Amino acid sequence: MNSPKSDTSLRNIAEKIKDVSISGEANRIVVGVDFGTTYSGVAWGYTGSPSEIHVIQSWPGGMNLTSPKVPSKIAYEKDGIKWGFQVKPFQNCIECFKLCLDPNLRPPDFVSLPNIYAQLRQHDKVVQDVVRDYLQMLYDHTITTLTRALGSTFVDNTRIEFILTCPAVWSDRSKNATLQAAEGTGMAKSCKIRLISEPEAAAIYTLKTMQPKNLQVTDDSCFVVCDAGGGTVDLISYEILQTDPLQVKESVTGTGELCGSAFLNRRFESFVKERLGSAAYYAMKEKTKIAALKSWEEYVKRVFVDGEDQDVFPIQFPGLPDDEARGIDCGFMTVTREEVQAIFEPVIQEVVRLVDGQITAVQSKGRQVKSILLVGGFGSSEYLFMRLKNKYADVLSTKDNPDVVLQPVDSWTAVVRGAVIRGMETIVQTRKSRYHYGVKYWEYFDENIHSEEHKYWDTTREKWLAENQIKWYIAKGTEMSEDESISFPFYITFEDHHSRVLVDELVCCQETFPPKSIDSTVTTVCKLRSDLTTVPKSLYTKGRNSKDVEYEGLHFTMEMSVLSAALLFELRVDGVRYGEVTADFAT
Structure with missing residues (x-):
């Protein structure tokens, strides 16, 4: 039910909509989704009336009762999916499944992850499937609510942006898993979904x-x-x-x-x-x-x-x-x-x-x-x-x-x-990095610096190299801005038969003083796959080794931007963006 104040707010939005249809301004509907462990919530606003935020209070199965949150529960029944308040007491359902998105965190003792995984297997699901299904239910109900408030014509023809929240303590991989699940729903229909950490949103x-x-x-x-x-x-x-x-x-x-x-x-x-x-x-x-x-x-x-x-x-x-x-x-x-x-x-x-x-x-x-x-x-x-x-x-x-x-x-x-x-x-203009971030790389072997276990022979350049070294580019606690990116410089050599799709490894560490090479304190964040096939040949250097084998070399940079709850990447050569960079968090 809407209070008189809410009715007034919606009338104000209706007037703004009329103004926009005349002026042609490109205003948006912004939807916030707070996907929680026990309860979830949805709110929306219209950029033409930014001071008015509407929290969804009515939910399927709620029996005309109002609540600013809906239970984070889902049940797979023969007649379809039941969720939120539709899941009744004693009904077999999956709950607290959000915690499975970050299995590295110690779950609370009231949650049995083995029981949740057993339920997932029973329904032939993985956790991303369940998260996607639940978020789809939230999306469908949100669109229904917006349509009732603003009309189908306006909703169908207005850009809708979704901002999804997630815990700040989650790993980058878990945040990406949340984003991937959301992108499998209708939320990705009109624009790219953005993530924001829960405490920052609060x-x-x-x-x-x-x-x-x-x-x-x-x-x-x-x-x-x-x-x-x-x-x-x-x-x-x-x-x-x-x-x-x-x-x-x-x-x-x-x-x-x-x-x-x-x-x-x-x-x-x-x-x-x-x-x-x-x-x-x-x-x-x-x-x-x-x-x-x-x-x-x-x-x-x-x-x-x-x-x-x-x-x-x-x-x-x-x-x-x-x-x-x-x-x-x-x-x-x-x-x-x-x-x-x-x-x-x-x-x-x-x-x-x-x-x-x-x-x-x-x-x-x-x-x-x-x-x-x-x-x-x-x-x-x-x-x-x-x-x-x-x-x-x-x-x-x-x-x-x-x-x-x-x-x-x-x-x-x-x-x-x-x-x-x-x-x-x-x-929020700047944030503090929660980890040290760096990349695995090789460098010329020096017996006074490197361990013998990292020593290997590069047949192309015919030199001894040290592998599994780490170049740290972002220190824990570094002040970061969304408008600035961090550059990771690389140099790679190719022979004719080598693939031009490279795989580099982004790593992180929470220790005060991170190590110089891979050890147990270092965690892989993701594999970065860079497609260099579009880089012009003129940008490569050429070389030839003692066996008369020709090879090409390329200097390029990986640009990383740290957002509230996400990482973005792109590849540049001489400052120009080339190819695609995809982050594989499933490694």
């Missing part, structure tokens, strides 16, 4: 809503954005470059972990198991467990505050027999405030540890943290807000800045709203 929305009251350009002040969601908690810090228009840059390298609010559900289940005993817990009906978890989420987890006004919390357990010793009475389990605190504490401590680390990193650069912006589903928790406020009030607050921790309105939808804003304007 920061964009939050900082925009703070203007102009709390934003000012200073030499040493920064904002820490804590995006606490269901599966992940991401942190990133920004400093203000200018306020009109708003422009910011990253202050230090972002951090994050798998420690979202879904961990609280797992700890609650463990608490119930301990209270009832294993035998009684496993004998409990699934309907009872689901009702209890829903009661915990809606009446305790989301509203819990560490205060003296409520010492006990009754949680529904329909069907359980009365048991005074275990606190069961009339289908309710009594849980004390101290017990709720014990459930929260390890997760809260992990968030505090991450915030502490980000503040310390900012201070090590000679800057001060002015505010902590708390966003996301878990970020809307009153208890988390108060714990952070109480911890940092004395440490960071000043007379001129007493409110250190800020919890903006609509914090649960901050990420998806920020994605829409990013599609309309560029606010």
Whole structure:
């Protein structure tokens, strides 16, 4: 249902549409998609009316109830795909499948990756298939919603851009897997899909809503954005470059972990198991467990505050027999405030540890943290807000800045709203690289520098070379701009029978001091395949070895741009773009 304000906003857009049809301006519809571990959301805006962002609230299977998010669940049934609210309690479904996109991350203990993979095999699917199917459902419903709001003629004839969010802690390979899945849906119909990291999107929305009251350009002040969601908690810090228009840059390298609010559900289940005993817990009906978890989420987890006004919390357990010793009475389990605190504490401590680390990193650069912006589903928790406020009030607050921790309105939808804003304007000017980036290469062998295990004979140039060496071009923490690219220079030799399609290896490392050659700390990001067949012969140098074998040599550069959540590549010779460069992340 739309509120009167929403109706007014849509009427304003309708008027703008009429103006555009007359003036011929090329305005766009920008759609933000927040694909989450437990819930997902979609928002949209129109560049002709950029201040108005609309969050989709009505979903298939929602029974006319409104919600800014839809469950990230999917079920493959004989009569088709069910998703989101269409998946009913007790229905066999696949959930938390987003985590399978980055198998290198340690999954939370409430998620069994083997069980998810078993479900995938049952339906003859891989995780990219499921992600693609779910995103297709989101896309179809989005187009239906836009058509109802704006009319089919306008939607069919207007450029629609999709901005997809992903965790900042993910590897480049996992981000690419998300992008590839999205490009297999209707999202890629009108334009190229863009990725943005979830904390950056949250920061964009939050900082925009703070203007102009709390934003000012200073030499040493920064904002820490804590995006606490269901599966992940991401942190990133920004400093203000200018306020009109708003422009910011990253202050230090972002951090994050798998420690979202879904961990609280797992700890609650463990608490119930301990209270009832294993035998009684496993004998409990699934309907009872689901009702209890829903009661915990809606009446305790989301509203819990560490205060003296409520010492006990009754949680529904329909069907359980009365048991005074275990606190069961009339289908309710009594849980004390101290017990709720014990459930929260390890997760809260992990968030505090991450915030502490980000503040310390900012201070090590000679800057001060002015505010902590708390966003996301878990970020809307009153208890988390108060714990952070109480911890940092004395440490960071000043007379001129007493409110250190800020919890903006609509914090649960901050990420998806920020994605829409990013599609309309560029606010973040520079970012900090989270890794060292480099390429594998060879160089002439020097016994004083290189290991014998890397030594090999080049039959074309007739020289001993050292392979598996690394040339680092981007240092961890380097300030990067989307408008600037990093050049990787290469020199390659060919004989006539050699392929002109080259395969180079982009690698990364998180260590403070990266190694000079391949070792266990180095990870392959992707294989870069460069097609040099279009490079004019005149640009090659020629040579001949002692065996009278002719060869050609070519100097070229690989240009890499680091975006919010993606890497872009192109190949240049003497500054001119030639051929194609494709990044293969499936290696």
